[in-house]
Amino acid sequence: MFMSSPAEWHVDLLEIAQKCVYCGYCSLCPTFKELKWETYHPRGILEQIRMYFSEGVKESVQVEVSKSLFEAIFACTMCKACENICLVDLPLLKVWEQVRQEAFRKGRWNPLLLSLYNKVKSTHNIYGLPTEERLAWANLAGMNMSRRTKKKAPLAFFVGCQASYSGKMGNVAPSVVKILRKTKVNFTILGLDEWCCGSPVFLAGGYSAGRDFAKHNLDQLKELGVERIVTACSGCYRAFKIVYPRVLGEKWDIEVLHITELAEELIKNGKLKLKHSIKEKITFKDPCELVRHCGLVEAPREVIKQIPNVRFEELPSNKHEALCCGGGGLLKLNDSDLVNQVNSRLVSEIKYTEAEIVANGCPTCKDTILTGVKNDNLDVEVLDISELIVRAMEGEK
Amino acid sequence: MTLKKNTRISFTRHLGKNFKDDYTTLQVYSRDMADLPKLVKPFIGNVPDGVIQVRTKEDMQKIYEIANETKVPITQRGGGTAGFGGSVPYKKGIVVDTKGLEYHFLVDPLELTVTINPSVVFSDLQRQLNLEGFSLCSYPSSFHSATVGGWIAHGGYGVGSIQYGGAKEQIAALEVVLPTGEIKRFTDDTELSLFVGSHGTLGTITEVALKIKFDIPLKHQGCTFDSPAELLKGLKYLAEIEPFSIWFLNPDHVALFNELFGYNLPLSYLAIISKEVSFEEEEKEFNTLFNNAIRSSGGQILDRRYINDIWDFRFKGFTLIGDSPDYLVTEVILPIETSDKFVRKLVSRFRGKIHLEGEMVSPTHYALLIYLLFEEKLSEIKKTILTLKLYNVTTRKTKAKGIPYSTGLWFSGYYSRIYGKEQYKQYLEFKRKVDPKNISNPGKVISPKIRFLPIIKLKPIVKLASKMML
Ligand SMILES: Cc1cc2nc3c(=O)[nH]c(=O)nc-3n(C[C@H](O)[C@H](O)[C@H](O)COP(=O)(O)OP(=O)(O)OC[C@H]3O[C@@H](n4cnc5c(N)ncnc54)[C@H](O)[C@@H]3O)c2cc1C
Ligand code: SF4
Ligand code: SF4
Numbered sequence: 004m005f006m007s008s009p010a011e012w013h014v015d016l017l018e019i020a021q022k023c024v025y026c027g028y029c030s031l032c033p034t035f036k037e038l039k040w041e042t043y044h045p046r047g048i049l050e051q052i053r054m055y056f057s058e059g060v061k062e063s064v065q066v067e068v069s070k071s072l073f074e075a076i077f078a079c080t081m082c083k084a085c086e087n088i089c090l091v092d093l094p095l096l097k098v099w100e101q102v103r104q105e106a107f108r109k110g111r112w113n114p115l116l117l118s119l120y121n122k123v124k125s126t127h128n129i130y131g132l133p134t135e136e137r138l139a140w141a142n143l144a145g146m147n148m149s150r151r152t153k154k155k156a157p158l159a160f161f162v163g164c165q166a167s168y169s170g171k172m173g174n175v176a177p178s179v180v181k182i183l184r185k186t187k188v189n190f191t192i193l194g195l196d197e198w199c200c201g202s203p204v205f206l207a208g209g210y211s212a213g214r215d216f217a218k219h220n221l222d223q224l225k226e227l228g229v230e231r232i233v234t235a236c237s238g239c240y241r242a243f244k245i246v247y248p249r250v251l252g253e254k255w256d257i258e259v260l261h262i263t264e265l266a267e268e269l270i271k272n273g274k275l276k277l278k279h280s281i282k283e284k285i286t287f288k289d290p291c292e293l294v295r296h297c298g299l300v301e302a303p304r305e306v307i308k309q310i311p312n313v314r315f316e317e318l319p320s321n322k323h324e325a326l327c328c329g330g331g332g333l334l335k336l337n338d339s340d341l342v343n344q345v346n347s348r349l350v351s352e353i354k355y356t357e358a359e360i361v362a363n364g365c366p367t368c369k370d371t372i373l374t375g376v377k378n379d380n381l382d383v384e385v386l387d388i389s390e391l392i393v394r395a396m397e398g399e400k
Numbered sequence: 401m402t403l404k405k406n407t408r409i410s411f412t413r414h415l416g417k418n419f420k421d422d423y424t425t426l427q428v429y430s431r432d433m434a435d436l437p438k439l440v441k442p443f444i445g446n447v448p449d450g451v452i453q454v455r456t457k458e459d460m461q462k463i464y465e466i467a468n469e470t471k472v473p474i475t476q477r478g479g480g481t482a483g484f485g486g487s488v489p490y491k492k493g494i495v496v497d498t499k500g501l502e503y504h505f506l507v508d509p510l511e512l513t514v515t516i517n518p519s520v521v522f523s524d525l526q527r528q529l530n531l532e533g534f535s536l537c538s539y540p541s542s543f544h545s546a547t548v549g550g551w552i553a554h555g556g557y558g559v560g561s562i563q564y565g566g567a568k569e570q571i572a573a574l575e576v577v578l579p580t581g582e583i584k585r586f587t588d589d590t591e592l593s594l595f596v597g598s599h600g601t602l603g604t605i606t607e608v609a610l611k612i613k614f615d616i617p618l619k620h621q622g623c624t625f626d627s628p629a630e631l632l633k634g635l636k637y638l639a640e641i642e643p644f645s646i647w648f649l650n651p652d653h654v655a656l657f658n659e660l661f662g663y664n665l666p667l668s669y670l671a672i673i674s675k676e677v678s679f680e681e682e683e684k685e686f687n688t689l690f691n692n693a694i695r696s697s698g699g700q701i702l703d704r705r706y707i708n709d710i711w712d713f714r715f716k717g718f719t720l721i722g723d724s725p726d727y728l729v730t731e732v733i734l735p736i737e738t739s740d741k742f743v744r745k746l747v748s749r750f751r752g753k754i755h756l757e758g759e760m761v762s763p764t765h766y767a768l769l770i771y772l773l774f775e776e777k778l779s780e781i782k783k784t785i786l787t788l789k790l791y792n793v794t795t796r797k798t799k800a801k802g803i804p805y806s807t808g809l810w811f812s813g814y815y816s817r818i819y820g821k822e823q824y825k826q827y828l829e830f831k832r833k834v835d836p837k838n839i840s841n842p843g844k845v846i847s848p849k850i851r852f853l854p855i856i857k858l859k860p861i862v863k864l865a866s867k868m869m870l
Contacts, residue, residue, distance in 0.1 A: 024433070024718050025431070025432070025480075026542065026545055027433065027542070030545050031521075031544065040453065041429055041451075041480070042425055042428050051428065054424070070422075071424040072424070090716055091722030091723075319527065320527070355531065
């Protein structure tokens with residue numbers, strides 16, 4: 004199978020690698036900070052790209068370099084911190100994705116990654132679970148979603164694989180539904196016809212395969228007359244906001260909202276009222292895919308600000324400088340110890356704020372932070388922001 | 401792999417997976433910010449035989465022990481950002497990457513010091529200090545990538561140096577593993593001086609007690625000058641108001657700002673002056689002093705709209721060169737009093753190509769970062785020629801009395817020009833005592849003999865070649 008990215012997304016790897024001025028600013032890379040070898044430093048990866056893709060490079064050298072290059076490329080969480088700080092604005096994320104594709108072409112994916120890739124392709128969810136279980140979250144929450152499933156509506160709630168299937172995310176989807184119901188928003192869900200947004204496939208560099216996912220979801224949404232889509236998952240959000248327009252072009256004309264953006268809008272037009280105070284001190288972890296990939300900064304803060312008497316403290320590294328939780332870029336499949344190492348820096352920052360609740364807007368962050376605070380015996384509640392909104396809306400734990 | 405089998409075994413036995421010598425790792429560690437011109441590489445053993453992530457000072461003792469036994473040179477590397485080749489091996493051997501050193505962070509609020517591992521990057525350290533209400537005093541503009549140890553060993557200056565001094569003035573104490581294997585703590589000023597700018601040739605810094613200050617907000621002002629002469633006159637007046645920083649750009653560099661950000665800054669010499677200001681009265685006083693200084697020196701006050709944006713760009717000078725197909729960079733330290741002619745000549749010699757960024761490093765001297773930007777990719781020969789020409793311009797004994805910024809590989813042999821003959825004597829004495837086999841970063845400070853041509857030294861070659869090219 005051949006994987007490719009759309010032409011306009013394609014970059015000349017060698018040219019970009021040669022443009023690096025070697026300033027080293029990208030040493031803030033969360034995984035380089037742990038692994039410390041220069042071969043994992045983004046500029047070191049570019050140096051390896053220079054060696055690997057140079058004209059006339061000997062095959063033996065290419066094989067040798069590829070060992071270290073492909074290892075480094077899959078140690079990346081795709082947090083985009085390097086691209087954001089790059090002194091000469093190199094499009095590093097595109098570079099990392101293309102190198103992952105090269106690894107695929109060379110049959111050099113880690114088996115777990117390959118298995119995820121195949122699972123997503125055959126079952127349309129990241130867990131390889133039966134499609135029939137996609138609505139299990141609603142049953143478990145005692146919610147009857149039949150009136151909302153595949154109905155014509157201007158807004159669709161895209162649940163996402165993690166909120167649909169993972170027990171740890173059990174409250175996320177019901178919370179979003181509670182917000183939508185309470186504010187009388189006319190919405191629909193795709194139910195069993197919802198496919199994974201394709202994020203893991205795109206992250207692994209699989210554009211041709213990912214395009215099928217994008218096309219399927221678009222067709223479903225169009226059938227229902229959907230004009231806006233809301234999600235509580237930053238991975239789905241990024242896919243819809245950045246990748247779908249790339250792979251579907253102008254056909255993708257659906258407005259994409261994160262739950263915090265919708266909540267902010269509903270608060271502004273008086274439909275959503277956060278009446279109940281939350282006595283615990285709150286902090287917010289900006290998910291990389293929201294803040295650095297998509298530039299979403301203010302909406303979560305605007306929403307949290309509306310909680311009566313809220314005690315909110317920013318993490319020391321916040322907004323565009325937020326630390327990565329370690330869970331992105333499919334790193335869990337490549338090196339779960341490294342995820343924990345990266346995560347421990349975030350946990351120290353959470354500790355520093357003395358917050359009792361850490362809110363976030365991404366199931367992957369939630370999952371990773373949950374593990375981190377458990378490992379650290381830290382007494383802090385980890386909530387998706389939709390759960391926090393419901394708590395302030397309904398006043399109960 | 402050119403390490404002898406037994407030597408390699410010694411390293412791997414003691415350092416385990418912290419020793420690597422695969423092809424890719426060795427290549428990646430064969431350069432720092434400024435890659436060596438291809439034509440020069442054959443004369444320099446810049447590709448190491450092995451790389452070690454040193455974790456503890458005991459590791460470092462062991463490394464020196466093996467290095468002494470086997471006469472394998474070691475080269476320390478911090479962030480690899482110095483661009484003078486200090487962290488690039490000259491005679492192959494082992495690169496010791498300090499990034500792996502154990503983490504320390506201990507603030508002494510009474511003494512106003514922080515004790516840290518030397519591999520900490522400035523921006524990380526500043527963030528941690530700010531969280532506790534403190535701040536670094538002076539730091540390089542490679543804030544996001546340089547390590548504290550690298551900056552000290554390279555003998556740097558930076559933002560805040562006009563008020564708080566350069567790397568040397570920031571140090572309260574250093575713990576060093578000497579090439580003899582002895583671990584020693586230095587607090588005496590004369591001894592500390594020896595480790596500043598000596599590029600690890602006297603040992604490896606494993607702990608630093610750095611002076612810190614309370615985190616006081618900065619206020620910025622900006623002004624412009626029509627000529628280098630006016631700029632230098634202005635700098636003299638501005639230095640008298642005891643600022644935290646004075647940073648300036650030449651008109652070509654300002655033009656890039658305009659182009660990149662859609663600004664409409666006047667195409668003159670532009671300076672941004674910053675001062676620590678704790679309360680309103682101080683700010684008023686700063687404004688008055690600033691206005692007086694500008695009036696006396698014949699400058700113009702810059703539209704305030706731009707000032708904060710330009711200051712925020714403080715650490716991003718390189719962004720401006722991003723689109724150039726090729727470029728060369730070097731840095732020199734100059735006295736304000738005597739450098740007018742030098743700057744004028746420099747600008748006219750490289751007209752249209754030259755971009756200057758200056759930072760006052762003391763009330764009388766400034767560091768001048770010189771970028772040459774080219775509209776086409778340079779051939780290797782041309783690049784080598786221009787590199788030598790640029791080095792010649794910055795090292796020549798001009799009436800400007802300029803000095804190279806640091807020694808490293810490129811300016812090795814210039815130590816006494818920078819630090820004086822007396823200090824060089826002390827340096828040599830210390831070096832003989834602690835590193836008789838010259839295994840700690842050879843080729844730096846003391847001018848090396850070119851490999852394959854062992855009778856010719858690098859310094860005269862650079863000089864000769866550059867004379868021929870000019
Ligand atoms: C964008 C940019 C801006 C810059 N601005 C400035 C500036 O304002 N001021 C300035 O001075 N420089 C500046 N530089 C140059 C450089 O970043 C600094 O000099 C920096 O301090 C070097 O630190 P490093 O950790 O990268 O050191 P490296 O380049 O890794 O090493 C420098 C020297 O120190 C030695 N060394 C490293 N660690 C140790 C140790 N633990 N013990 C003993 N020896 C050691 C190395 O062998 C080498 O000789 C700039 C560079 C860039 C890219
Ligand atoms: S995207 Fe994040 S993890 Fe990946 S190389 Fe860049 S900084 Fe490192
Ligand atoms: S920040 Fe950009 S230019 Fe600087 S070293 Fe990293 S990739 Fe290269």
